[in-house]
Amino acid sequence: MKTTSTINNAQLFFIIFQTQVGVGVLSLPSSLYAEAGTDGWITLMITGGAIQLVVFILYFLSKRFPSLTLFEYAPKIVGKYVAFIISFLYVAFAIATAVIVLELFETTIKTWILFRTPMLVILLLLTVSGTYLAVGKIKVMGRFYQFVSVLIIPLVLMSAYTLKDADIRYILPLGQNGMGTIFKATQKGIVSMLGFEIVLFVYPYVQNKGKAALKSLTLANIAVTSLYTFLTFTTYVFFSPGQLEIIPEPLVYMLKGVSFIIVDRVDLLFLSIWIISVMTSYVSYLYIAGRGIQHLTKRKKTTGSILVAAILALIFSMFSHDRYTVEMLSSYHAKASYFFALGFPLVLLLVSLLFKKKEESQ
Numbered sequence: 001m002k003t004t005s006t007i008n009n010a011q012l013f014f015i016i017f018q019t020q021v022g023v024g025v026l027s028l029p030s031s032l033y034a035e036a037g038t039d040g041w042i043t044l045m046i047t048g049g050a051i052q053l054v055v056f057i058l059y060f061l062s063k064r065f066p067s068l069t070l071f072e073y074a075p076k077i078v079g080k081y082v083a084f085i086i087s088f089l090y091v092a093f094a095i096a097t098a099v100i101v102l103e104l105f106e107t108t109i110k111t112w113i114l115f116r117t118p119m120l121v122i123l124l125l126l127t128v129s130g131t132y133l134a135v136g137k138i139k140v141m142g143r144f145y146q147f148v149s150v151l152i153i154p155l156v157l158m159s160a161y162t163l164k165d166a167d168i169r170y171i172l173p174l175g176q177n178g179m180g181t182i183f184k185a186t187q188k189g190i191v192s193m194l195g196f197e198i199v200l201f202v203y204p205y206v207q208n209k210g211k212a213a214l215k216s217l218t219l220a221n222i223a224v225t226s227l228y229t230f231l232t233f234t235t236y237v238f239f240s241p242g243q244l245e246i247i248p249e250p251l252v253y254m255l256k257g258v259s260f261i262i263v264d265r266v267d268l269l270f271l272s273i274w275i276i277s278v279m280t281s282y283v284s285y286l287y288i289a290g291r292g293i294q295h296l297t298k299r300k301k302t303t304g305s306i307l308v309a310a311i312l313a314l315i316f317s318m319f320s321h322d323r324y325t326v327e328m329l330s331s332y333h334a335k336a337s338y339f340f341a342l343g344f345p346l347v348l349l350l351v352s353l354l355f356k357k358k359e360e361s362q
Contacts, residue, residue, distance in 0.1 A: 006207045009216040011142030015202060015284070016220035018145040019195030021152070021227065022281030023104045026249045026274065028192045028228065029235040033244045035185035038171040041233040043182050047189030048225030054342050055196055055217050061349040062203035063210070064358040070200040070348075071295040073359065077352050084296070086344055091292035093340045095313050097194075097285040100333055102126060102317035103326045105278050112252060112271055123317055130279050131310040134286040135303045138205045141287065145280055151273045152227065158270055159234045162254050166237035190341075191334040193224055197341045198284050201291055286310055 007015070032040030065073035070090065074083035106122045114122060133144060175182070199217060206213050235250040247253050256267040263269060290306030299305055352358060 005137055005139065006205050007139055007142040007202070008207050009212050011139070011146055012199075012202065012206050012213060013216040013220045013223075014145040014149050015142055016196055016199065016217060017223055018149060018277060018280035019198050019284040020193050020220070020224040020281075021277045022195065023101050023108075023278050024192035025228065025231060025277070026108065026251055028188070029232045029250045030244065030248055031188050031192075032185055032232060033236070033241075035188055036182050037177045038236050038241060038244075039175060039177050039182050040185060041171070041229050041236060042175070043185045044189050044225060044229040044232055046183060047186045047193065048221060048229075050186055051190060051193060051196060051225070052218065052221055055199075055221055056214075057342070057349055058197065058199050058345055059214050059217060061345050061352070062199060064349075064352055065204075066209050066359060067204045068359060069204055069291065069295075070345075071292055074348065076359075077348050077355075077357050087292055087296055090340060090344075091289050091296065091309075093336060094285045094289035094292065095309055095316070096333055096336075098282055098289065098309070098313040099316045100326070100330055101278060101282045101285070102313060103329070105275075105282075106317070107326060108249075108271070109275075113268065120318065123314060126279060126282055127310055127314050130282045130286060131306060133279075134283045134290060134306050134310070138202060138287075141283065148276050148280065151276055155270060155273045156227070156230065158255055158258070158266055159231055159251070162234055162238050162258060166234070167240075168237055170238075170240055171233075171236050187334070189228070191337055193228065194337055194341060195281060195284065196221065197345070198288060200345065201288050286313070289313075 029040065032043055036043050065076070071087045074086050077083070078086070102123055105126055106119055109122050110117065110119070133141060196217070203209070203213065231251060235254055236244070238254050239247065239250055244250060252267050252270065255270045256265070258266040260266070286306055286309055289309035290302045293299075293305035293308055294302045297305065
């Protein structure tokens with residue numbers, strides 16, 4: 001494989017990290033509070049452990065076919081007809097994810113920043129920039145993700161600054177909602193931290209596979225879990241339980257009250273960084289959809305396929321943008337995500353082990 005089409009383990013780490021850190025970070029504290037109360041931050045740590053088990057499954061499946069993507073090795077495991085259906089469903093899932101990212105991006109930007117800007121203009125901002133990045137080589141994506149990840153540092157620092165007004169009593173006593181409730185709420189965390197399944201499509205391009213790749217995957221999961229846990233914890237000790245019940249996006253509200261001598265609207269600075277994370281998630285799923293369309297249509301290049309996926313996502317994202325509809329679509333998408341992040345990979349791994357199917361060593 002050409003070195004221009006490969007990524008190192010650091011770039012693999014940042015691809016996983018940036019794909020997971022996406023649009024759900026704003027509403028995650030609120031949705032977790034609705035399920036587990038102020039123990040939601042504990043739920044996230046348990047969620048990280050559950051995701052690590054899934055990461056092992058994805059890694060062992062990819063390891064059996066080290067130079068192939070899921071689209072390419074699925075026919076070797078379950079036959080071309082079943083594999084065609086699985087590949088088509090993955091393309092549909094990736095496009096659906098891109099649609100939801102676009103819709104949540106548009107509603108958030110319109111609510112907090114560009115109040116009177118037409119919907120299509122806001123959608124095109126993400127679509128054009130994201131498509132431009134997605135049509136580049138995987139190495140370009142990896143380098144870009146690695147470069148913009150430094151912006152996570154000011155995001156953490158801004159959130160940490162609010163701890164001066166924190167009240168630890170808001171989350172006491174720990175575990176007050178019971179372990180059953182805490183474990184049940186992990187489904188909310190898993191959905192918000194989706195993105196690790198992209199390893200099924202980028203693993204062939206990793207230069208150093210094996211334990212080095214697994215280490216990158218594990219570190220990415222630890223980093224995302226730590227970031228989400230910290231951000232959720234800061235909102236829980238900043239707002240009282242009564243306030244958390246009525247605030248839909250507590251992270252933005254928390255930073256809206258913070259100001260410095262030279263920066264008055266810290267929340268806008270936070271959202272500016274958040275937009276980058278949204279774009280990286282959008283690009284990753286656009287890339288997956290484009291690679292899937294390329295495989296299904298047997299095209300040589302991915303550029304046209306990615307453009308088709310971007311246009312489809314843009315068209316579908318323009319239908320409805322009221323918060324109720326977006327939340328309803330997100331709930332259906334969340335249920336489907338279990339099949340694509342765990343269900344299908346687990347079945348493929350078990351079948352490949354049962355019938356001893358793996359890529360022949362060259």
